[in-house]
Amino acid sequence: MKISNFGDLVATGQTQSGRAQLRATEKGDLSVVTLGKFRRFFSAIGRNQAGRDSNRAGAQAYVAHVRQTKGFEAARFAEAALSHRIDKGKPVSMRKIQALESAWHTAVQATGTQGARAFQAADLVDAGEPVGLGSNNKIVKATFDNGTEVMTGALKPLGTSAGAVLLTGRDEDLGAETYVLDRNLASQRMAECLGVHVIAGGVPAQTAQGKPALLMELVHGDSVADRVDAGKEVLDGPELRRGLVGLQVVDILTGQIDRNLANIMLKRESGRDIPVGIDNDLSFVTAASVEELHTFVNREAKPVGMPVVLDQSMRQQIMRMTRHDLVAVMGPNLATAGRLEAAAARLSALQAHIASGAVMVIEDSAWQHPQVPHLLNQNADNYWHQAMHARPETT
Ligand SMILES: Nc1ncnc2c1ncn2[C@@H]1O[C@H](COP(=O)(O)OP(=O)(O)O)[C@@H](O)[C@H]1O
Numbered sequence: 368m369k370i371s372n373f374g375d376l377v378a379t380g381q382t383q384s385g386r387a388q389l390r391a392t393e394k395g396d397l398s399v400v401t402l403g404k405f406r407r408f409f410s411a412i413g414r415n416q417a418g419r420d421s422n423r424a425g426a427q428a429y430v431a432h433v434r435q436t437k438g439f440e441a442a443r444f445a446e447a448a449l450s451h452r453i454d455k456g457k458p459v460s461m462r463k464i465q466a467l468e469s470a471w472h473t474a475v476q477a478t479g480t481q482g483a484r485a486f487q488a489a490d491l492v493d494a495g496e497p498v499g500l501g502s503n504n505k506i507v508k509a510t511f512d513n514g515t516e517v518m519t520g521a522l523k524p525l526g527t528s529a530g531a532v533l534l535t536g537r538d539e540d541l542g543a544e545t546y547v548l549d550r551n552l553a554s555q556r557m558a559e560c561l562g563v564h565v566i567a568g569g570v571p572a573q574t575a576q577g578k579p580a581l582l583m584e585l586v587h588g589d590s591v592a593d594r595v596d597a598g599k600e601v602l603d604g605p606e607l608r609r610g611l612v613g614l615q616v617v618d619i620l621t622g623q624i625d626r627n628l629a630n631i632m633l634k635r636e637s638g639r640d641i642p643v644g645i646d647n648d649l650s651f652v653t654a655a656s657v658e659e660l661h662t663f664v665n666r667e668a669k670p671v672g673m674p675v676v677l678d679q680s681m682r683q684q685i686m687r688m689t690r691h692d693l694v695a696v697m698g699p700n701l702a703t704a705g706r707l708e709a710a711a712a713r714l715s716a717l718q719a720h721i722a723s724g725a726v727m728v729i730e731d732s733a734w735q736h737p738q739v740p741h742l743l744n745q746n747a748d749n750y751w752h753q754a755m756h757a758r759p760e761t762t
């Protein structure tokens with residue numbers, strides 16, 4: 368049984384028995400098997416390396432599934448709850464999954480959607496290993512422990528980058544403060560609001576020196592740019608297509624001007640490439656002409672056009688989005704009158720584009736259809752085209 372219809376699984380009552388266990392298919396998809404009493408008994412006493420690997424793969428496929436459907440926060444919760452089982456290769460029963468999911472719902476209700484989570488310099492227990500060097504920032508792997516929660520992630524100091532300085536000049540309504548943290552968190556909220564979990568999740572943190580920083584989901588993989596420069600291929604697939612179109616929509620709505628191919632990471636998960644947007648420092652710009660600013664800030668970043676294809680859920684989420692949602696997504700620091708006006712104009716333009724019938728709307732499950740790459744290949748105004756046709760840097 369494929370778990371793309373997770374609700375069905377609960378409905379079948381399989382979970383009630385507690386006998387069903389998570390497995391991964393050969394392709395790494397999530398599946399569930401129901402073991403009889405004796406099989407269960409023997410599988411428990413005779414667990415060998417292959418059995419442990421299979422249990423581990425099942426738990427990991429579940430975490431990947433949660434990340435795709437419920438986002439980074441939920442996935443991290445699931446990963447933490449299952450860490451012992453993943454470590455030891457113990458089986459994960461559906462009863463365990465039910466308990467985990469109900470604990471997650473309770474936690475969400477208790478903290479609100481975003482919660483008030485943050486880490487201070489004093490909570491930093493380990494920082495070192497560099498994970499990447501951007502044009503402006505050095506990012507390290509770091510672990511924080513604030514007494515109630517331990518989190519390991521990619522720690523990015525939020526200094527004023529050249530781009531952000533330029534942006535400050537343009538964004539008169541913000542004054543000296545560039546709110547880089549808010550821009551990153553707001554980009555993530557926009558993705559969640561659209562139901563496309565394509566932005567690396569992050570929480571406010573500090574560097575060892577007490578400077579503001581963002582502690583992000585550590586993306587295991589490399590950027591599209593690095594992948595291509597290393598002569599390795601970007602694997603096409605439904606997740607890649609949906610993810611990159613989702614990122615395109617997020618970037619249109621957030622006024623993102625820095626989505627060059629080094630700011631799109633690819634996570635190899637169950638043999639698929641899953642795109643994750645990082646570096647959302649230059650979002651929610653107010654400049655009337657984004658294109659003009661675009662070429663000025665970052666010559667590598669190619670402007671992104673309106674979508675040519677969307678799935679039904681994406682279309683619905685975009686069409687039902689209101690100015691009120693924009694206020695919630697942007698948060699109090701960014702939602703100044705001018706910035707809100709700019710965001711509302713971007714939203715209206717996208718909604719009008721969709722309403723005009725210029726977009727092919729497909730079923731949520733139809734991203735693997737050959738018509739999709741055909742459409743995306745028609746012009747270079749989208750990230751899928753840019754990623755699939757990228758050539759190594761020659762400089
Ligand atoms: N969340 C992350 N997980 C893993 N690697 C990351 C993450 N964020 C950034 N990196 C690595 O660090 C590099 C620079 O990060 P980025 O945020 O783009 O910095 P800059 O603002 O300097 O461009 C990326 O190209 C990537 O290799």
Ligand SMILES: [Mg+2]
Nearest residue numbers: 501629630646
């Ligand atoms: Mg970058």
